[in-house]
Amino acid sequence: xxxxxxxxxxxxxxxxxxxxxxxxxxxxxxxxxxxxxxxxxxxxxxxxxxxxxxxxxxxxxxxxxxxxxxxxxxxxxxxxxxxxxxxxxxxxxxxxxxxxxxxxxxxxxxxxxxxxxxxxxxxxxxxxxxxxxxxxxxxxxxxxxxxxxxxxxxxxxxxxxxxxxxxxxxxxxxxxxxxxxxxxxxxxxxxxxxxxxxxxxxxxxxxxxxxxxxxxxxxxxxxxxxxxxxxxxxxxxxxxxxxxxxxxxxxxxxx
Amino acid sequence: xxxxxxxxxxxxxxxxxxxxxxxxxxxxxxxxxxxxxxxxxxxxxxxxxxxxxxxxxxxxxxxxxxxxxxxxxxxxxxxxxxxxxxxxxxxxxxxxxxxxxxxxxxxxxxxxxxxxxxxxxxxxxxxxxxxxxxxxxxxxxxxxxxxxxxxxxxxxxxxxxxxxxxxxxxxxxxxxxxxxxxxxxxxxxxxxxxxxxxxxxxxxxxxxxxxxxxxxxxxxxxxxxxxxxxxxxxxxxxxxxxxxxxxxxxxxxxxxxxxxxxxxxxxxxxxxxxxxxxxxxxxxxxxxxxxxxxxxxxxxxxxxxxx
Numbered sequence: 001x002x003x004x005x006x007x008x009x010x011x012x013x014x015x016x017x018x019x020x021x022x023x024x025x026x027x028x029x030x031x032x033x034x035x036x037x038x039x040x041x042x043x044x045x046x047x048x049x050x051x052x053x054x055x056x057x058x059x060x061x062x063x064x065x066x067x068x069x070x071x072x073x074x075x076x077x078x079x080x081x082x083x084x085x086x087x088x089x090x091x092x093x094x095x096x097x098x099x100x101x102x103x104x105x106x107x108x109x110x111x112x113x114x115x116x117x118x119x120x121x122x123x124x125x126x127x128x129x130x131x132x133x134x135x136x137x138x139x140x141x142x143x144x145x146x147x148x149x150x151x152x153x154x155x156x157x158x159x160x161x162x163x164x165x166x167x168x169x170x171x172x173x174x175x176x177x178x179x180x181x182x183x184x185x186x187x188x189x190x191x192x193x194x195x196x197x198x199x200x201x202x203x204x205x206x207x208x209x210x211x212x213x214x215x216x217x218x219x220x221x222x223x224x225x226x227x228x229x230x231x232x233x234x235x236x237x238x239x240x241x242x243x244x245x246x247x248x249x250x251x252x253x254x255x
Numbered sequence: 256x257x258x259x260x261x262x263x264x265x266x267x268x269x270x271x272x273x274x275x276x277x278x279x280x281x282x283x284x285x286x287x288x289x290x291x292x293x294x295x296x297x298x299x300x301x302x303x304x305x306x307x308x309x310x311x312x313x314x315x316x317x318x319x320x321x322x323x324x325x326x327x328x329x330x331x332x333x334x335x336x337x338x339x340x341x342x343x344x345x346x347x348x349x350x351x352x353x354x355x356x357x358x359x360x361x362x363x364x365x366x367x368x369x370x371x372x373x374x375x376x377x378x379x380x381x382x383x384x385x386x387x388x389x390x391x392x393x394x395x396x397x398x399x400x401x402x403x404x405x406x407x408x409x410x411x412x413x414x415x416x417x418x419x420x421x422x423x424x425x426x427x428x429x430x431x432x433x434x435x436x437x438x439x440x441x442x443x444x445x446x447x448x449x450x451x452x453x454x455x456x457x458x459x460x461x462x463x464x465x466x467x468x469x470x471x472x473x474x475x476x477x478x479x480x481x482x483x484x485x486x487x488x489x490x491x492x493x494x495x496x497x498x499x500x501x502x503x504x505x506x507x508x509x510x511x512x513x514x515x516x517x518x519x520x521x522x523x524x525x526x527x528x529x530x531x532x533x534x535x536x537x538x539x540x541x542x543x544x545x546x547x548x549x550x551x552x553x554x555x556x557x558x559x560x561x562x
Contacts, residue, residue: 052444071447071452088442097434104431114429165448168449
């Protein structure tokens with residue numbers, strides 16, 4: 001059974017139809033891609049899955065449970081993690097705090113424990129810190145734990161965002177243009193990291209990308225979205241050779 | 256010299272009120288980007304709730320139902336009034352601000368003004384126009400140290416204010432809720448993805464700020480025991496000045512700026528006729544703000560991302 005199912009989802013902003021009759025099924029552990037020109041509605045689909053928007057029509061199911069209409073924090077704690085196209089980091093908070101924050105709902109000690117420094121608090125703090133550091137190592141940013149995120153290069157900031165999303169222990173990770181603004185070196189590294197994360201944490205990944213080579217290399221199946229509608233879906237080879245995709249997307253001057 | 260020291264003591268007391276009110280203003284503003292103009296009136300509500308709580312405790316004590324020493328009644332009055340006022344703050348957030356979270360900032364700002372007027376006139380309707388006296392809970396003792404007169408009330412006020420400010424600093428920097436608050440000062444979109452309820456943290460922020468305002472109200476009433484429904488207005492404005500002057504997401508900044516305001520006012524009054532106090536004091540504050548538009552501490556207010 002698919003972990004995530006999006007069924008006939010349509011979303012309108014006022015009179016503007018941003019997404020029309022969108023369908024998606026992601027099996028556990030699969031990597032899927034979503035491509036399409038700017039303004040096609042790709043990020044809107046992420047917002048519909050994560051509960052930031054509530055679909056006008058259709059349903060989103062997670063593990064068989066309907067999740068559309070639930071608050072974003074509920075959906076997040078059910079196992080969906082996400083990064084943003086334009087980095088939503090908490091500037092001036094350090095890297096470790098970002099990852100710790102992801103454990104919010106799992107921290108059990110109360111205010112009294114915080115004030116008194118009970119053994120339980122110390123144990124929980126240590127466990128969280130250990131987990132956080134392991135995760136930062138996996139993303140090759142362990143050495144940056146104490147740094148404020150504002151001081152970090154762009155590529156490192158993207159990894160912090162990914163570490164934060166992974167720290168919520170999602171079963172599905174949504175990546176919104178993980179390579180945006182990256183130089184070729186950083187690009188190779190982030191591809192390696194996504195592969196590593198996928199392998200070691202055994203999660204499903206759904207990513208939005210502009211760089212065709214990147215999507216083609218990572219994803220098992222790809223959807224192409226144009227004006228809020230899927231015009232093609234298939235393996236990277238099928239997508240690459242689909243005349244509609246070439247016309248709408250590949251032919252428009254992109255890589 | 257003793258005049259200077261005397262004024263220093265007075266300024267510490269005066270600054271304590273500003274600091275405690277500024278903390279609530281600052282937290283709501285930094286974390287929720289709201290001008291909670293009703294906050295000065297929460298200070299007033301806190302003082303009035305304090306009168307009620309103290310009256311009940313004193314009555315119970317007089318009947319012999321509760322054998323409490325005066326200091327215990329004072330401590331209980333402060334704590335209970337803080338708890339009760341925090342519920343008022345959460346109610347204000349729930350009714351006045353939450354429905355307007357997506358609305359233009361200006362709408363939320365006038366909400367604060369309206370809630371302020373409702374609280375003032377509601378109080379007037381409920382208790383009438385006459386002023387109310389805060390019961391004297393402890394006997395005033397005056398100590399003379401090197402020509403400076405210090406009352407036990409002043410000591411209590413300053414110590415309680417500093418303890419509460421330190422407690423707030425600890426809360427914001429050392430607890431998971433504080434972590435969530437600091438994160439929410441930057442965005443509302445990524446925070447829920449950590450499994451954190453934005454509404455929950457907003458309510459918590461209002462509750463804490465209101466509790467501190469209540470403490471300020473009671474401490475103020477200890478020093479100036481005559482209360483009226485409009486006592487919070489000018490206090491609120493000035494504390495808001497301190498909150499912005501302190502800098503964003505900075506408990507320490509708001510506290511220090513509150514005390515600074517107290518110092519400026521008291522020392523201007525020491526040198527100039529007291530009718531010119533606010534004219535000169537706030538001209539000085541304006542100059543400070545021109546030099547340091549982002550305040551003393553914390554993150555600049557501009558360039559924030561809100562989706």
